[in-house]
Amino acid sequence: MKPAPFEYVRATQLGDALAALASDDDAKVIAGGQSLVPLMALRLARPALLVDVNDLPLDTVEVANNEVRLGSLVRHVRLERDAVVVRAAPLLAEAAALIGYPAIRNRGTLGGSVAHADPAAELPAALVALDGVVLAEGREGTRRISARDFFEGFLTTVLAPDELVVGVQVPVAAERHGASFREWAPRAGDFAVAGVAVVIELDAGGVCVSLGAAACGVGSTPVDLHEVLTDAGVLGASDVGDSLLRSTAQAAARTARGDDDREQLVGLLTAAALHDAFARARGGDASGTGVAA
Amino acid sequence: MKHRVKFEVNGEAAEIEAEPRETLLDVVRERFGLTGAHAGCEHGACGACTVLVDGAAVRSCLLFAVQCEGRSVQTIEAFGTPAALHPMQEAFRTHHALQCGFCTPAMVLTAIDMLAHSPNATETEIRAALAGNLCRCTGYAGIVDAVCSLAGREPVDS
Amino acid sequence: MIGARTLRREDPRLLTGRGSYLADHDVPGLCHIALWRSPVAHARIRSIDTAAAAALPGVVAVLTQADLDAAGARPMTHLLPIPGVQPLAWGVLAQEVVRFVGEPLVAVVAASRAIAEDAVDVLVVDYDELPPVVDVHAALEFGAPLLYPEWGTNEFLHLDYATDGLDDALARAPHVRTERFESHRIAALPLEGHGAQASFDPATGTLTVLASQQQPHQLRTVIAEVCSLSEGEVRVIAPDMGGGFGNKQHFTREECLVALLARITGRPVRWSQDRGEGLTASIHSRPQVHDATFGYDDDGRVLALSVRVVSDLGNPVLYFSGVGPSLVTVGALCGGYAIEHHGWSLSCVATTTCPVGGYRGFGQPQSHLTTERVMDLVAADLGIDPAEVRRRNLLPDAPRPFIAHGGARIDVGPLGPQLDQLLDSFQYDAWRERQRAMRDAGRYVGIGLSTLVQGTAPTQYGVAGRGGSYETAIVSVLPDGNVTVAVGSKSQGQSHETVLAQIAAEMLGTTVDRVVVRDGDTALLPNGMGTWGSRTAVMAGGAVRVAAGRVRDKMTAIAAHMGGAPTLEAVAAEAWWHAHRLPAGIEPGLSATVCYTPGRTIPIPDAAGHTSFDETFGSHMTAVAVEVCPATGDVSVLDALLVSDCGVVINPMVVEGQHQGGFAQGLGAVLYEEVRYSDDGQPQCTTLADYTIPTAIEVPRLRVVHRETHSGTEGGFRGVGEAAITAAPAALAGAVADALAPLGVTITSTRLHAHHLRALLRAAGVEPDPAAFAIA
Ligand SMILES: Cc1cc2nc3c(=O)[nH]c(=O)nc-3n(C[C@H](O)[C@H](O)[C@H](O)COP(=O)(O)OP(=O)(O)OC[C@H]3O[C@@H](n4cnc5c(N)ncnc54)[C@H](O)[C@@H]3O)c2cc1C
Ligand code: FES
Ligand code: FES
Helix, strand or coil: CCCCCCEEEECCCHHHHHHHHHHCCCEEEECCCCCHHHHHHCCCCCCCEEEECCCCCCCCEEEECCEEEEECCCEHHHHHHCHHHHHHCHHHHHHHHCCCCHHHHHHCEHHHHHHHCCCCCHHHHHHHHCCCEEEEEECCEEEEEEHHHHEEECCEECCCCCCEEEEEEEECCCCCEEEEEEEECCCCCCCCCEEEEEEEEECCCCCEEEEEEEEECCCCCCEECHHHHHHCCCCCCCCCCHHHHHHHHHHHHHHHCCCHHHHHHHHHHHHHHHHHHHHHHHHCCCCCCCCCC | CCEEEEEEECCEEEEEEECCCCEHHHHHHHCCCCCCCCCCCCCCCCCCCEEEECCEEEEHHHCEHHHHCCCEEECHHHCCECCECCHHHHHHHHCCCCCCCCCHHHHHHHHHHHHHHCCCCCHHHHHHHHCCCCCCCCCCHHHHHHHHHHCCCCCCCC | CCCCCCCCCCHHHHHCCCCCCHHHCCCCCCEEEEEEECCCCCEEEEEEECHHHHHCCCEEEEECHHHHHHCCCCCEECCCCCCCCCCCEECCCCCCEECCCCCEEEEEEECCHHHHHHHHHCCEEEEEECCCCCCHHHHHCCCCCCCCHHHCCCEEEEEEEECCCHHHHHHHCCEEEEEEEEECCECCCCCCCCEEEEEEECCCCEEEEEECCCCHHHHHHHHHHHHCCCHHHEEEECCCCCCCCCHHHCCCHHHHHHHHHHHHHCCCEEEECCHHHHHHCCCEECCEEEEEEEEECCCCCEEEEEEEEEEEEECCCCCCCCHHHHHHHHHCCCCCECCCEEEEEEEEEECCCCCECCCCCCCHHHHHHHHHHHHHHHHHHHCCCHHHHHHHHECCCCCCCEECHHHCEECCCCHHHHHHHHHHHHCHHHHHHHHHHHHHCCCEEEEEEEEEEEEEEECCHHHHCCCCCCEEEEEEECCCCCEEEEECCCCCCCCHHHHHHHHHHHHHCCCHHHEEEECCECCCCCCCCCCCCCCHHHHHHHHHHHHHHHHHHHHHHHHHHHCCCCCHHHHHHHHHHCHHHCCCCCCCCCEEEEEECCCCCECCCCCCCCCECEEEEEEEEEEEEEEECCCCCCEEEEEEEEEEECECCCCHHHHHHHHHHHHHHHHHHHHCCCCCECCCCCECCCCCCCCCCCCCCCCCCCEEEEECCCCCCHHHECCCCCHHHHHHHHHHHHHHHHHHHHHCCCCCECCCCHHHHHHHHHHCCCCCCHHHHHHC
16 A cells, blocks of 8 residues: 655745746645545555645744634644634534544644545535635735635545645634534544534624524535524524424424434434534633534 | 755754655655654655654655754754653653554654643643554553653543 | 453553554555456456556556466455365456456556556446346346356255154144344454555565555465465564454455565555545445244244255455355354254355455344244244243253254253343343333334344354364563463454463463554464454463463472562572573473364264354343334333353453444444445445444443353353444344334334335325424
8 A cells, every 4th residue: 555656845935835836737636634644545646746834933822813814734632722713713623523533633734634535524514614715825926815715525625736725714713602513423523424613693682683504514515504503593593492303303304304324423423513502602612522423 | 956954953953955756754764864753644644754854743745855954953863862861752652652553653753842832731732733644553541641741640531 | 350341451552542443654665556347247358458557656566367367366265175076266356357346357556546547547448238236136047147057056965864754843843933034234443454465575575565464474374375475475463453343354356466466566565445446346245145944832932943055145356255244154053952853055246246245143133033022933933022932942952062963062051041040130021011101192102122242263264175173382481570462363462462472471460561562564473363252361361371371380480499489570580591401301491382272073074963153152131121212213221131151251341342342343243334325236234324333322332240150171261352343233133123013013124224124104094293293
C-alpha cells in the first residue's frame, strides 16, 4: 500500500503555492494529509505534484467586526481547544472534537476538511449551519464564497483547481447563542452515518431570533436545514416542547428521503441538537461537550 | 526526484535524501532502524505507526518524510530501554496492557501525549484519547488501567 | 510460581520498540513482492502481458504460475482425511481461472514494495468474466454457476450424522421448533498482517524462511513439499508475531510463494501483506447458516437436536479451509448439554469469495450460538428462567469423562456448581430485578448466558490428516545454572515466555528470571505442532513440565552423589564440567528433550465408532447484561462476568488477559464487524475504515472469576484462549434478544450491529420518539 510516485514542493509564500498549483494539471495541495494521504496510499488519488502549504502563515484565529476569521491551516486540535474559538464559534469547536482521534486532529486542518468536501465530514456541515464564508485565493485574487454555495457534490466544490482555501469566516456567537452538533457513527471517531448541527440565537425574552442548521452524511453535500427548521416553526419559538421537537424531526428526516435508516437518524439527531441548542442558549453555556448521540 | 531533508530524530540531527512518496513511517523504520513504529494499515486507520512530531502524536504513515524538514521526530526508542522503562511503559507492564505488543509502542506514545495535555484525565477521556489506536489482543482493559494509574484515577468497573 | 501474577518477560522489549516482527528484518539487497490480484469475482484468464512491468527500473522479476511450474513448484492441496471430499489442488498462483476478488495471479519482485506496486499497476491482464457465485444458498441451487465444473456441484463436502431414533424422538417430543441461526462473515485481523521473508543460501542449499506463522514446523513441511526440498534444507523462523488468532495457522500461498521466489531469483525477498490484501484476499471466518430443529418437554429438557449446517468456504484454496472449523462446529452442537438424540448434516460450499478458514474459536462460536439460542428459546417458550433451563440440560456432574455423541471424552468439572457460582457472582437475581424495574421505566435491558464446555488441545488429525497430538520441548540447565526452554509452540502474544518459564522454574526450583524460553524456530527442535486450539498450556506446558521433571530428577541424583546440599549452580557445574565424577550410569549434562502427548484423543474411529479429538476440555460460564437503545440500536454492555475453569491456573493475570481480549473479539464480531460482498462478488470492506473493530471506547470490562478443576493431563492444565470469544456472541445474542423481546424483535443471526437492530426494530413497527430521544 504505497502511493504512486509524485513530485513535491513546499511553498512558503502564498504566491508560490498558487504558481505551483497552476504549473501542473495534476497538482494537489497537501495540508494535514489526513484525507489525501490515505487516498494516495490506496492509489485512489495519484497527484503528479504535491504542493505543501503547511509553512504558509495560515494558522490564524482572529476576531474582528463581529466575525471570526480562521486561517485554513488551523488544525482540528486548535479548533477544539483554542479559547477564542470555543467562545466565539462553539459549534466549530464541538464539530472538531467529533473528528476522528487525537492524532488525526493534531494534523488535520480546517481548510483541508472544507476543500475535501466529504459529505460525512462535520466541519463543512457546521460551516453551512453557521452560514459561514469560505475564503478562496486564486491568481485572480480572493473570492468570498458562501458555505451554502461552496459544496457542489461528493468530494467536489466550486473551488478552481488552482485556487486555495485560505480561511473561513463565521459570525461571532452572540450572547444567547446555543450550538449543538449531534451525530451517530458505528464507533466514536468514525465518519458519521448522519450528523446534525444546529445553532440558534435567542433574544432577551428567550425567543429564537436566528437559526441555522445542517446535516452531514445524508446527501452528497452538507444538507442545509435552515429552511426546514424555519418552516417547522423553530424561528420565533420560545420553547422546544415535545411537539415542536417531533414535527421538526419529521420535517428534517424527509431530507434523507429514500433511506429509511438515515431518515430515522436525522430525525432523532435534529431533535437532540435542537433541544441541546435551546438548553445551551438559555443556560448561557453555548459550548457543547462533543459527545456523540 | 529526491529531496534533502534535515530534521531531528530522537534528539539527534539527521539528514537524509528521500523520495517524496516515502512516508515518515518507512523512513524511521528503513533508514533509522527504528522499527518500534509499526505498519498496521498504512492508511491512517489503526494508529500503530504513531510517533511524536514536535511533541504531538501523529500517524507517521500519513506524513511524508519530505514534510518533516526542520521538525523533531520522536519514536518509542526515545522513551525507556528494556532495562529502564519509562513510567508509562512500567505501568503497561504492571497492568498487563499488552499481549502481542504490535500496537504497544504507539499506544504508549499516544498515552504519553494525552497525559501531557490532561494529566488528570478521567477513564472516559482516556478511552476516547486511545480510541484511534487499535489493539486486537487485549480488549483494552489493561491499557486503560495503566493510563488511569498514571492519571491518578481508579478505573471504574462497569 | 505456578499461580502467581508474574509480570511478563516479553514486555520490556515489546514496550520499548525492540520487538522483532516480520517486517523488522531488513537485510542488504532485500527485494519486495507485490501481487496482481483479480479485480473480479470469477474470470477466465486470456492473457497476461508482463512486458511493461518487467521493464520498470527496479523490477527484478515478474512471474506467473507457469514460471513457478517451470522452476519445479508443486501444487498445494488439502490433506482432509475424509471420504467424499472433492478433489482439489491449487497452484501458489492462480492460473486459468480466478475465483475471488483478490486471488493472486502474477507476482512482481522489485527493489521496493512501492516499485513492485508500480509494476503491478502496469501489468496487462486480459480476461473473460464468468458468473459470480456469492450467496451460499444460491450456490447450492440446481443450475448455479460452478467454481469447479469437474465437481458437478459447488458442494465441496457433505456429511450426515444422526443417533438412532432421532426422528422418532423429534416426532414424540411435546414441543418441536425449527429456527435459523446465522453466523456472519468476519475477519480475524491480527494487527500485524501475514508475511514471509526468505533467502536461499546456495553454499549450503538451505532455504531460510521467516514467517509470521503459528506452526513454523508444519510450514517447513509444506514449503519443503511445494519447493521440492527436503525438510532438512528448510529452516522456518517465526519471529515476534503481532497476533495470529488462528489465521496464521494456515499455510498460505504467499508463504510458499516467497520461498519459491527466493530460490528462483536468488535474492532475499519479503512479502508483507498490506491491509487491503488482509481484508479481501487473506482468510475470512465464520459464515455458517444453521437450521436447528429441537424437541423439548414441558420441563424444558431438550430431548433432541438436529441441525442442518451450511458452511460457506469461499474459494477453498486454503489448507483445511473452512472445512476444519465446520467439522468442529458439528462436533460441538450439543455443547455442555446432555441431549439424548442428536443429528446434523454439514454442507460445505464453495463460493467465489475469499477463502474461509480458522479464527480463534474455530467453528465453536457458531455451534455455541445455536446451542445457547436453543436454550433461550425453550425458556422463553415455556416461561422458565433461561438459567434454570440450562441447569436442567447441563451434563450430569458424573461420570467423567462424559462420553458425548460421536465419542468425545468430556472431562470438565461439575457444571451445576459452576453455574451456581456464575449466578451468584453475577448477582443474576438482582439483575433480573433491575431488568424489570428498567423495563418499567421504558429501558430495554437484557441478560444473556453462556455455559461453554470447550474442547481444548485438539489433535489436528481430523482436519489435516497429519498432526499428532503432541508438543516438543527441550529443557536445559546450562553450566552456570541458568535455564533454557525450547518449545515447538509459538506465541503470538499469549505470554509463553512467561508462563512456560513459570512452569520450568517451579519444576527446577529456580526463579522465572533465570529461565529463557525460545520458540518459533525449526532449528531449535526437530518438530513441533505450534500454537492453536487452546493447546499450549496443556501441550507445551506439559512437555516443559515433563522435560524439566527429568532434568530435576537427574539433578537430585547428582546432588545426592555430591553430598551436602549443593546449590543448583553447583549441580549444573558438576553435570557439565565434572563428568568424570558423576554417579555410574548418569550421562553428562542437564538437558531433556520430550515429545509429550497426553494420549487422550481418539483420532480415528475405535471399535465403538468413537472419535475424540480433544485432550481435555475447559468449562467457562458467562453472563452479560446489556441495554439496547431502541432509537439508535446501540448496545451497551452494563456488566459482563465469566467464571473460568481452565484447570490449574499458571498465571491468573495472563488468563484474565486472554478472556478480556477474547471477549473483545467476540463482542466486536457481533456488534461492529462484518465482511460484506456485493451481489457481484466485490468485497465491500477493503480498508480499516470499513472493517471496524472495536476501540477502547467500545470494549467493556469483563470480570473474571477463577475456579480450578485439575485436568488429567500433565500439570492439570486446560486450554483457555478460545473461551471468551466463543462465549461472547452467544451471550450477547441472548442478551439482545432478551432486551428486545418486549418490542417483538427476534434475533436469528449474529448481526447485532446497531444498524441491523434499527432495521429489525423498524420492521417490528417500533418508531422511536425524537422528543424522548432528545431529552434523554
Ligand atoms: C482515521 C481517520 C478518521 C477521520 N475521521 C474523520 C471524521 O470523523 N470527520 C471528518 O470530518 N474527518 C475525518 N477525517 C479526515 C480529517 O478530518 C481530515 O483532516 C480532513 O478531512 C482533511 O484535512 P487535511 O488538512 O488533512 O487535508 P488533506 O488531506 O491535506 O487534503 C484533503 C483535500 O483537500 C485539499 N486541500 C487541503 N487543503 C487545501 C486548501 N487549503 N486549499 C485547497 N485545497 C486544499 C487537498 O488537495 C486534498 O484534496 C479522518 C481521517 C482519518 C485518517
Ligand atoms: S499504519 Fe498508520 S495508522 Fe495504521
Ligand atoms: S497487544 Fe496485540 S494488538 Fe495490542
